[in-house]
Amino acid sequence: MPALPAPVLSPRRKTRKIKVGDVYVGGDAPISVQSMCTTKTHDVNATLQQIAELTASGCDIVRVACPTQDDADALEAIARKSNIPVIADIHFQPKYVFAAIEAGCAAVRVNPGNIKKFDDQVKEIAQAAKDHGTSIRIGVNAGSLDPRLLAKYGKATPEALVESAVWEASLFEEHGFHDFKISVKHNDPVVMVRAYEMLSERGDWPLHLGVTEAGPAFQGTIKSATAFGALLSQGIGDTIRVSLSAPPVEEVKVGIQILQSLNLRPRKLEIVSCPSCGRAQVDVYELAEKVTAGLEGMEVPLRVAVMGCVVNGPGEAREADLGVASGNGKGQIFVKGEVIKTVPEKDIVETLIEEAMKLAETMEPV
Numbered sequence: 378m379p380a381l382p383a384p385v386l387s388p389r390r391k392t393r394k395i396k397v398g399d400v401y402v403g404g405d406a407p408i409s410v411q412s413m414c415t416t417k418t419h420d421v422n423a424t425l426q427q428i429a430e431l432t433a434s435g436c437d438i439v440r441v442a443c444p445t446q447d448d449a450d451a452l453e454a455i456a457r458k459s460n461i462p463v464i465a466d467i468h469f470q471p472k473y474v475f476a477a478i479e480a481g482c483a484a485v486r487v488n489p490g491n492i493k494k495f496d497d498q499v500k501e502i503a504q505a506a507k508d509h510g511t512s513i514r515i516g517v518n519a520g521s522l523d524p525r526l527l528a529k530y531g532k533a534t535p536e537a538l539v540e541s542a543v544w545e546a547s548l549f550e551e552h553g554f555h556d557f558k559i560s561v562k563h564n565d566p567v568v569m570v571r572a573y574e575m576l577s578e579r580g581d582w583p584l585h586l587g588v589t590e591a592g593p594a595f596q597g598t599i600k601s602a603t604a605f606g607a608l609l610s611q612g613i614g615d616t617i618r619v620s621l622s623a624p625p626v627e628e629v630k631v632g633i634q635i636l637q638s639l640n641l642r643p644r645k646l647e648i649v650s651c652p653s654c655g656r657a658q659v660d661v662y663e664l665a666e667k668v669t670a671g672l673e674g675m676e677v678p679l680r681v682a683v684m685g686c687v688v689n690g691p692g693e694a695r696e697a698d699l700g701v702a703s704g705n706g707k708g709q710i711f712v713k714g715e716v717i718k719t720v721p722e723k724d725i726v727e728t729l730i731e732e733a734m735k736l737a738e739t740m741e742p743v
């Protein structure tokens with residue numbers, strides 16, 4: 378991966394590095410983006426199709442649910458054919474943990490809150506995972522907190538989430554197993570942030586960030602961006618999953634955008650567009666939308682400024698690789714800080730796209 382653009386808000390907190398298939402998580406590994414299939418896992422073709430879509434959108438690691446024996450039986454084919462590491466998500470039934478490990482899944486997510494007898498089986502799980510090179514995620518979730526902790530704390534407080542995670546971590550560590558990461562998810566970003574902050578003080582485990590049940594796309598995006606931003610800006614977080622009540626590809630797009638916004642991933646196409654106001658002499662929304670659509674999928678770090686008037690227009694357009702400052706039915710087109718031409722309003726989009734393509738040819742994809 379090319380060098381990260383500086384600056385970042387805070388250096389990454391030092392965590393242990395583990396492997397999820399061929400993706401490293403923790404340590405100095407780039408922060409990975411995860412999502413989860415919405416297909417029935419036993420429908421192998423549909424699941425592989427969705428994994429292919431997720432892979433194309435930039436997803437690094439994918440998780441699949443495993444609630445039935447049919448799903449467990451499908452894991453081998455899915456793990457073998459997927460181009461990205463597959464994590465089996467197991468609740469309630471320890472036997473599926475062993476099935477997923479045997480099936481060659483890159484990792485298994487276990488929920489200490491709802492796997493009965495789990496604690497008694499940690500030794501066997503740790504041994505099986507070690508034998509197969511499988512890593513584990515200890516996935517504590519506010520909605521399925523261990524009833525003992527719920528009784529102790531009254532609700533899923535940060536302390537309760539952390540106590541559950543640290544307890545499970547200690548069980549694995551007692552058996553000499555260290556290839557695990559931890560999540561402590563809550564639907565309230567404030568509780569979630571506090572839980573991860575506390576957890577990060579307790580050990581060097583790699584952390585999987587997530588706001589659980591974050592909601593529909595708009596709310597979930599805001600909640601995730603707020604919570605992840607608060608943690609990542611402190612250097613906390615090694616892999617992220619945005620949970621949205623929306624197609625999983627959307628989760629990946631949001632996750633990647635959050636990392637890019639914090640310079641934790643190289644930025645690709647970036648549209649700098651003004652919000653418009655009473656001074657605008659052009660329809661900025663339409664212009665920005667058309668330019669964004671015309672440049673979708675661009676893999677180079679191109680910054681394009683779309684500005685509605687001459688107040689901030691020339692300044693922003695000059696700072697960008699390419700830009701337009703609109704006014705009086707015309708657009709001044711800037712390339713690398715220089716005005717290269719002035720075009721009528723109707724030609725602005727076409728000109729910007731044309732110039733963007735020329736610039737893209739001179740740039741290295743990221």
Ligand code: SF4
Nearest residue numbers: 651653654657685686
């Ligand atoms: Fe308003 Fe001009 Fe600023 Fe856009 S660039 S928000 S139109 S003042």
